[in-house]
Amino acid sequence: MxxxxxxxxxxxxxxxxxxxxEPEKTDRKPARExxxxxxxxxxxxxxxxxxxxxxxxxxxxxxxxxxGSRLIIQSKVRLADxxxxxxxxxxxxxxxxxxQKHLDFLICDSVTMKPLLGIELDDSSHKRESRQERDDFVDxxxxxxxxxxxxxxxxxxxxxxxxxxxxxxxxxxxxSPPAVPPPPPPQTPVTKQENAIPLCxxxxxxxxxxxxxxxxxxxxQFYGCSNYPRCREMKPFRG
Numbered sequence: 001m002x003x004x005x006x007x008x009x010x011x012x013x014x015x016x017x018x019x020x021x022e023p024e025k026t027d028r029k030p031a032r033e034x035x036x037x038x039x040x041x042x043x044x045x046x047x048x049x050x051x052x053x054x055x056x057x058x059x060x061x062x063x064x065x066x067x068g069s070r071l072i073i074q075s076k077v078r079l080a081d082x083x084x085x086x087x088x089x090x091x092x093x094x095x096x097x098x099x100q101k102h103l104d105f106l107i108c109d110s111v112t113m114k115p116l117l118g119i120e121l122d123d124s125s126h127k128r129e130s131r132q133e134r135d136d137f138v139d140x141x142x143x144x145x146x147x148x149x150x151x152x153x154x155x156x157x158x159x160x161x162x163x164x165x166x167x168x169x170x171x172x173x174x175x176s177p178p179a180v181p182p183p184p185p186p187q188t189p190v191t192k193q194e195n196a197i198p199l200c201x202x203x204x205x206x207x208x209x210x211x212x213x214x215x216x217x218x219x220x221q222f223y224g225c226s227n228y229p230r231c232r233e234m235k236p237f238r239g
Contacts, residue, residue: 062160
């Protein structure tokens with residue numbers, strides 16, 4: 001029977017040659033094995049030598065020479081690391097608008113690391129319409145947060161005197177010696193209006209009554225912004 005079957009198959013192979021084909025052998029490896037080999041390959045990442053462009057590096061050196069020990073210069077800072085949305089649940093779209101935008105330089109107080117001043121270097125690309133729309137929005141962000149922003153045109157060399165002339169008025173409270181604080185105003189009788197929950201002067205939302213948990217002021221109460229630690233605004237509580 002096996003012979004007849006073979007003979008029949010041989011006859012049919014005249015008309016259907018594909019019946020005599022043996023299964024093709026393939027050298028293709030399983031997908032899991034291919035992925036494993038890729039995982040063993042070194043990652044294709046390298047350190048950039050041009051983190052700062054020549055113009056940015058020149059300006060950075062000027063800022064560093066003017067800042068002294070009281071200022072820290074940060075470069076290429078994400079706007080979302082400088083600003084926050086006061087009502088994130090209501091304004092989620094506003095976060096996405098600053099999440100991918102960066103600031104050329106950010107000047108911070110070296111003692112507290114509090115942001116003090118933003119700086120942008122505008123090259124020829126800022127003349128494009130799309131770039132101008134981006135710049136207009138960034139200006140609005142700084143204005144809304146009452147945070148200063150200076151724009152400098154890109155140049156081959158910068159004059160430290162000219163840069164200092166524009167920066168110094170905005171950083172005089174940090175660079176100059178601290179002034180003697182004025183005497184506290186006389187206390188006034190507490191009224192019901194003073195006991196009302198205040199609004200945060202920065203975020204415009206109701207503040208939260210908090211209690212100092214440690215230190216020499218332990219047990220004292222004060223009003224703090226509900227956006228803490230992103231906002232550290234405080235107001236005294238007069239109970």
